[in-house]
Amino acid sequence: MTITFNGAACVIEDGTTLETLLQSMSTTARGFAAAIDGEVVPRPTWQMVVLREGQAVEVLTAVQGG
Amino acid sequence: MTITFNGAACVIEDGTTLETLLQSMSTTARGFAAAIDGEVVPRPTWQMVVLREGQAVEVLTAVQGG
Amino acid sequence: MTITFNGAACVIEDGTTLETLLQSMSTTARGFAAAIDGEVVPRPTWQMVVLREGQAVEVLTAVQGG
């Protein structure tokens, strides 16, 4: 199944949750926030959210700025 | 019958038209424009417009400014 | 005998030295400097300098300034 992760196409297994996805890419998810199709997904719900074909996932964190 | 003319209470006869009202107050109505209750009344229709109790008539002209 | 002291006429006895004059007007002469007719008179010589009729004595000190 293909989703868009931070702007790039990304193939994942069916049933992957947001939590699983994020764990796969970083040991610590400290200071992360995620949105699916523009809607913020609160961290407590990450493990309940099962990703669906074609969704756009954005995961942001704080960087030097402003 | 009482209307408001340029902010002041003003008693006129029933059936008075906007045209009559304006003639009464100025020989020439050059450069005048009138609004009733905030709506502009085009000059050609002045003589057709019969004023009604309580209406607010504003008649403006150009003055030194800006 | 009359001299000018800091711009004012001042009667003194004949034989008065600069030292005597200055003692008469101030317990301490700390931070003072004197000039007679525009010429600086070094402190060590004050007691040797006998004032003469008509001389202009200027005695200055430091004040808040600049």
Add this chain to the structure above:
Amino acid sequence: MTITFNGAACVIEDGTTLETLLQSMSTTARGFAAAIDGEVVPRPTWQMVVLREGQAVEVLTAVQGG
């Protein structure tokens, strides 16, 4: 005989006057002024002034400036 003309060494015949020198170098001397060894030489005296060995002749004119 050698003189300095406007900063350059210049060989001339004995007895050359300032006038002759100037004529040799310009049809018109309009708006010229001359100095020998720093001293201005009024135009009326040019023909009387015989140049001497080693003299420094400066001849100036107006140019675009300021």
Add this chain to the structure above:
Amino acid sequence: MSACAKSHEFSSDDPFVLAGVELSSRLILGTGGAPSMQVVDEALAASRAAMCTVAMRRVDPRTSGNILDVLDRRGVRVLPNTAGCRTAREAVRTAQLAREALGTDWIKLEVVADDQTLLPDPVELLDAAAELVAAGFQVLPYTNDDPVLARRLQQAGCVAVMPLGSPIGTGLGIANPHNIELIVGEAAVPVILDAGIGTASDAALAMELGCAAVLLASSVTRAQNPAAMAAAMAHAVDAGRLARGAGRIPKRFHAQASSPIEGMAVL
């Protein structure tokens, strides 16, 4: 003489066209603040303005003389404004009454936020501009010096943008030339400096920054000698316009001689 000739020569390179109409002068005169019609008339003559602003107010039987007659006599175009309006609604209705009264669809749009600064309210101004453009007006908005608001006003269809130099009547000149340069740099419509000019050098600077014209009121009408100041401003606008076109020398930190260095005598 020949300088006048030159001056026209250069100006004529690009006539001042506003909303498709060519105006003979880049100085627009506000008629407010003058002690009398007579003074307006003299200032008008001295300024050579081709367009003047007027305000719309309730008719007052006591007033004698009509500003319109003065403008007509001088053959000057009238530009009504919406001075005093605080909301888009007021401004739009005032513009409609002005069109009805004066038979022109040109409007100097003013929507100010308060009496102390007389600064434009950006939100109400944009709303009014959009509504008036839709109603067929040629809108000339009085705006602050924000390049973004100027851009949005153009996108809304305004035929010019009129940024302030500083608040109305202050005479503080052009407080932020950098903003005016930014506005001019991207503008697709004429930029007219409006408000804040105090004296001739301010008007010249406005033109040097690339403004297409200046709108003056208090600086002329409230000067000790309005007609003289009007003449000064007319010269200043020409001066600034010509200087802009002439290509000024760059600023240098160190000096550069204007007389030749070579050919010095040894004296």
Add this chain to the structure above:
Amino acid sequence: MSACAKSHEFSSDDPFVLAGVELSSRLILGTGGAPSMQVVDEALAASRAAMCTVAMRRVDPRTSGNILDVLDRRGVRVLPNTAGCRTAREAVRTAQLAREALGTDWIKLEVVADDQTLLPDPVELLDAAAELVAAGFQVLPYTNDDPVLARRLQQAGCVAVMPLGSPIGTGLGIANPHNIELIVGEAAVPVILDAGIGTASDAALAMELGCAAVLLASSVTRAQNPAAMAAAMAHAVDAGRLARGAGRIPKRFHAQASSPIEGMAVL
């Protein structure tokens, strides 16, 4: 038309008189820095200048054309300078040669301290001024903007003082208007702003500060279009002069409406 009339009217209130001679223009043009005589000639025409400066240099047989012919043809008065001189001695001798060559006892006195700033040397300048005045010259000294030096130059008998706005050729404008105001405030002779002007608004400001005239060179001769800039400067000088006479509005912190506050309609 009538503005031109007005303009002359006001100017004519006080003609520009220098060393007892009335000049028809308050713009004095320096001819240095121009690429050709032709350019000088066009700039001269556009500027309407009545007097031009020239430098004194060694005759050069190779040069064709004579600046004096250009000035004569235009009926412009010549003002020789002592540009490039570093000492009173050099400047005095250069002035004497200029008088001999050009038949004028007017001299623009320049005694500069170095090539990088071209700033006047106050001591040498004062010495030269005193010596030249004693020798019967009409001395117009190029000075810095120090009010005290300007005063001393007047006491030495100079017929004018010519403070800089900023160093020669920098185009930095009038760096310290406060000093120029102080100089103008106490001057008994004409104050002519010399050096530093970059564009028209600078020249207008100089006149607004009360200067009697401006002397321009690089800003005109080195502009991309010298004739256009010369025309701009001519307008700027008139503009600034008129504005000074007209009495500008005071600067205010808060705004002041130019349209009447009363008579607003309720819409």
Add this chain to the structure above:
Amino acid sequence: MSACAKSHEFSSDDPFVLAGVELSSRLILGTGGAPSMQVVDEALAASRAAMCTVAMRRVDPRTSGNILDVLDRRGVRVLPNTAGCRTAREAVRTAQLAREALGTDWIKLEVVADDQTLLPDPVELLDAAAELVAAGFQVLPYTNDDPVLARRLQQAGCVAVMPLGSPIGTGLGIANPHNIELIVGEAAVPVILDAGIGTASDAALAMELGCAAVLLASSVTRAQNPAAMAAAMAHAVDAGRLARGAGRIPKRFHAQASSPIEGMAVL
């Protein structure tokens, strides 16, 4: 020593309270533009800042080190911004993600109109501010220097207004002090000068104009020696704050002696 004492004395007269939280420094540091975390850390120490801004960007596995760790170590409060957002919608969502990621409802709201000026879009900014206030955020909007927009942002419920001195990263300082004074004059919330500061005297001036604090980024992080400039800015903020409170002498046209005139000797 005693001056430090004094300085605290005066500062302590009115602690800097933002959204009900007292901050120990009136200098807010932007962390962008620094070549490394190490540089940020040093600048942070030298600046004594109590709050720093961060931007929200896509996680990048390659990046090592976390800005949050640096801030935590220094005990510095984090202020996320919405830099790069062009619309109210983007800005609001970015703020929501920042709140989720950082556990703070404080947000530096930036909604810029284009990349060349990075100037705020007044309309989108106001919309975003209103929406975020409604969503329970403590909104600190980056705005232009328009006093009217600043007023509207306060009416919308912002806990501070952050007008620019000049465009982000230009180092042009405070282009229009008059506007900053107008904003401060009527503000009911802290005014924080944001953007444009280039050097210490600019920061001091901001405080002298009455700003409650300054937000610095490029001027520190892009200086040749960021830590030194950070220390300079810390002193400048104290200097300007103290000077504002001390009551400066009025400006005078003429001089006034600081040494006594009487008591001069005749020498």
Add this chain to the structure above:
Amino acid sequence: MSACAKSHEFSSDDPFVLAGVELSSRLILGTGGAPSMQVVDEALAASRAAMCTVAMRRVDPRTSGNILDVLDRRGVRVLPNTAGCRTAREAVRTAQLAREALGTDWIKLEVVADDQTLLPDPVELLDAAAELVAAGFQVLPYTNDDPVLARRLQQAGCVAVMPLGSPIGTGLGIANPHNIELIVGEAAVPVILDAGIGTASDAALAMELGCAAVLLASSVTRAQNPAAMAAAMAHAVDAGRLARGAGRIPKRFHAQASSPIEGMAVL
């Protein structure tokens, strides 16, 4: 804390050495204009000044308290001035009396031309400087901002040059930064900005322009709260000094983002 550390670190890179003597502060305080000795004492403490100026006047039996005692108690070096002198002769004799009275051969040389501007007389100043240098004095001349006069004073053997920012007591700040930059650019002795400073940002600017120190009097002693302004000035001098050394960012016409452009989310 660590910033203080830093600050000393940077300052200590180059101690302030004047006439071979290292001073612990780059702020020199004038004691004139203060309402009382008490105020001088508090300002002195807050300013951390290491040297103060005093004037020489006729002894007055009525006066109680001695400024010298105040300076001694604070361990502050005394710098007598020649304030009020109009001629080289007066100034030289006043300096000799100061040396005799205070046992220091340091002298702040002031030779002013008039009471209204209190501007230095360049000719008398140079004469006095030369004479005093020959007489073994360490001469610190108060001069105008003319780079050439500053150069001549150095050639005469002065141990520092002290150009004005603007006339004494005016608080007009640094009227012509370009001149100060030129003076600093070529100076072989410390340049101390003297006169004209009105508030902290002026002092910071002076140091940013490269001055080695500032001399303050009226701006502190006549402020509403002299001690607070003294503390402000102490911070401002450190701020400007550090900023000068830190290497400020260049000024840019267009904006430059301080937050990263890449990594933006699509929201």
